[in-house]
Amino acid sequence: MVSRDRESRGGVLITGASAGIGLELARRAAADGWDLALTARNLAALEVVAGDVGQKHGVRTVVVPADLADLTGPARVQEELHRADFAVDFLVNNAGFGTWGPFVEQSLESQLSMLQVNAVALTELTHRFLAGMRERGRGRILNVASTAAFQPGPDMAVYFASKAYVLHFSEALAHELRGTGITVTTLCPGPTETEFQDRAGMTDTRVGANPLMMDVGPVAEAGYQAAMVGRSIAVPGVANRVGSLLPRFIPRRLVRAATAFINSPR
Numbered sequence: 001m002v003s004r005d006r007e008s009r010g011g012v013l014i015t016g017a018s019a020g021i022g023l024e025l026a027r028r029a030a031a032d033g034w035d036l037a038l039t040a041r042n043l044a045a046l047e048v049v050a051g052d053v054g055q056k057h058g059v060r061t062v063v064v065p066a067d068l069a070d071l072t073g074p075a076r077v078q079e080e081l082h083r084a085d086f087a088v089d090f091l092v093n094n095a096g097f098g099t100w101g102p103f104v105e106q107s108l109e110s111q112l113s114m115l116q117v118n119a120v121a122l123t124e125l126t127h128r129f130l131a132g133m134r135e136r137g138r139g140r141i142l143n144v145a146s147t148a149a150f151q152p153g154p155d156m157a158v159y160f161a162s163k164a165y166v167l168h169f170s171e172a173l174a175h176e177l178r179g180t181g182i183t184v185t186t187l188c189p190g191p192t193e194t195e196f197q198d199r200a201g202m203t204d205t206r207v208g209a210n211p212l213m214m215d216v217g218p219v220a221e222a223g224y225q226a227a228m229v230g231r232s233i234a235v236p237g238v239a240n241r242v243g244s245l246l247p248r249f250i251p252r253r254l255v256r257a258a259t260a261f262i263n264s265p266r
C-alpha cells in the first residue's frame with residue numbers, strides 16, 4: 001500500500017467533501033496523516049466530517065463552505081485557506097453532479113451550473129492552487145471525472161461532455177507538468193453507491209439501478225492510491241476498465257446507441 005510522503009507538510013483540499021466519494025477520500029487522506037481542508041455547500045455536514053475525522057486521526061481540519069456553481073466560489077475558497085495559513089499540497093477536485101433527461105427538456109440554468117461546478121470551477125481551482133505547488137516544487141492533483149468521460153451520453157449529454165473535458169484537461173496537464181514534482185491524476189469511477197444517482201434523478205434508469213454498482217470505499221481508495229504514485233488515470237473495477245476501453249473498438253453510432261440504452265428508464 002502506498003502512503004503519503006511524510007516530508008510533506010501541506011494539506012489536502014477536497015471539494016465535495018460533505019458526501020459520497022469526497023467524504024471517503026477525506027477519511028482516507030486523514031488516515032494517512034494529511035491535514036484536511038473540506039469544502040461543499042452543506043456546512044453542517046462538513047463540520048460533522050471534520051469533527052469525526054479530525055479527532056479520529058489527530059489531523060488539522062479547516063472547513064470552507066462554498067457553492068462552486070457561484071462564479072466567486074473558487075476564489076473565496078482560496079482566500080479562506082490563505083487566511084487560515086493552510087498550504088494545499090494535494091488538491092482533490094471531486095465536487096460534481098449530473099442531471100438526467102433530454103437536453104432540451106432540462107433547465108438551461110441547471111446545465112450551465114453543472115458545467116460551472118464540474119468543469120469551470122475545477123479548472124479555476126487547479127490554476128489557483130498550482131501556483132503555490134510550483135513555488136514549493138511539489139504537489140498532487142486528483143480530478144474526479146467518470147467512465148462517462150470515454151463516450152457521449154444521450155440523456156446526460158452535458159454531464160458526459162463535462163467529464164470528457166475533465167479527463168482531457170487533466171491528462172494534458174499531467175503531461176505538461178512532467179518532471180516538476182507535481183502530478184495530475186484523473187479518477188474515472190463507474191456507477192458508485194453515493195447520493196449521485198438520487199440527486200441526478202436517475203434511480204429508475206438502467207445505469208442508475210445497476211446491481212453491480214461499486215461501494216464508495218474501493219473507489220476512493222483507487223483514486224487515493226493512484227494520486228499517491230502519480231498515475232495519470234485510474235478506473236476502479238474490472239468491468240469499468242473493460243467498459244472504458246470498448247468505445248475505442250466499436251463504431252461511434254453503436255457507442256451512442258449503447259449508452260442511450262444504458263441511460264434509458266428501466
Ligand SMILES: NC(=O)c1ccc[n+]([C@@H]2O[C@H](COP(=O)([O-])OP(=O)(O)OC[C@H]3O[C@@H](n4cnc5c(N)ncnc54)[C@H](OP(=O)(O)O)[C@@H]3O)[C@@H](O)[C@H]2O)c1
Nearest residue numbers: 016018019020021040041042068096146191192194195196
Ligand atoms: N456516484 C457515481 O456513480 C459517480 C460515477 C462517476 C463519477 N462520479 C463523480 O464523483 C464525484 C463525486 O460524486 P458522488 O458520487 O460522491 O456524489 P454525491 O454523493 O452526490 O456527492 C457530491 C458532492 O459534491 C458536492 N457538490 C455538489 N454540487 C456542489 C456545488 N454547487 N458546490 C459545491 N459542492 C457541490 C456535494 O456537496 P453539497 O451538496 O454539500 O454542496 C457533495 O459533497 C462527482 O464529480 C461525480 O460526477 C460519481
